[in-house]
Amino acid sequence: MNYRASLYELLGGDEGIRRLVEAFYPKVQKDPLIGPLFPDNIEPVMEKQYMFLSQFFGGPSLFSDQHGHPMMRARHMPFPITHEKADAWLACMNEALIEVGVEHELRLFVIERLSGPAHHFVNTD
Numbered sequence: 001m002n003y004r005a006s007l008y009e010l011l012g013g014d015e016g017i018r019r020l021v022e023a024f025y026p027k028v029q030k031d032p033l034i035g036p037l038f039p040d041n042i043e044p045v046m047e048k049q050y051m052f053l054s055q056f057f058g059g060p061s062l063f064s065d066q067h068g069h070p071m072m073r074a075r076h077m078p079f080p081i082t083h084e085k086a087d088a089w090l091a092c093m094n095e096a097l098i099e100v101g102v103e104h105e106l107r108l109f110v111i112e113r114l115s116g117p118a119h120h121f122v123n124t125d
């Protein structure tokens with residue numbers, strides 16, 4: 001693995017992040033634990049996630065440019081998030097990474113990188 005490249009580059013840049021987000025949300029919607037938290041019209045959520053993950057993985061600051069400071073924990077406060085839900089979110093992301101063909105080592109690294117934030121967003125038992 002090229003450790004100097006950003007995760008954004010390693011995941012295939014703009015096109016790669018789009019494909020990842022498009023693979024991720026159908027899994028989220030089907031998940032019995034977290035699916036019900038999301039609106040039927042998932043398009044706006046996908047767009048925000050594409051902008052956020054681009055930035056989070058070291059690409060262009062698309063999310064902040066349009067929506068200001070991410071404050072992601074605060075943005076998740078309206079939704080009851082347990083550790084089980086954080087794990088369900090990460091499992092969907094893991095499946096999405098497999099689906100878009102991200103290789104094993106990079107996939108584990110990406111999941112590790114997202115585990116901190118996911119469990120940090122837990123706001124209820």
Ligand code: HEM
Binds near residue numbers: 067075079081087121
């Ligand atoms: C821990 C489990 C998580 C759950 C259950 C969860 C759930 C949700 C829900 C219900 C929304 C709102 C959808 C709507 O607009 O109605 C949302 C928005 C969002 N989530 Fe998560 N999320 C989780 C973790 C994460 C993680 C780890 C990230 C990124 C690292 C993330 C990034 C986002 C972004 C960027 C938005 C859009 C925020 C906005 O409206 O500005 N989420 N999430």
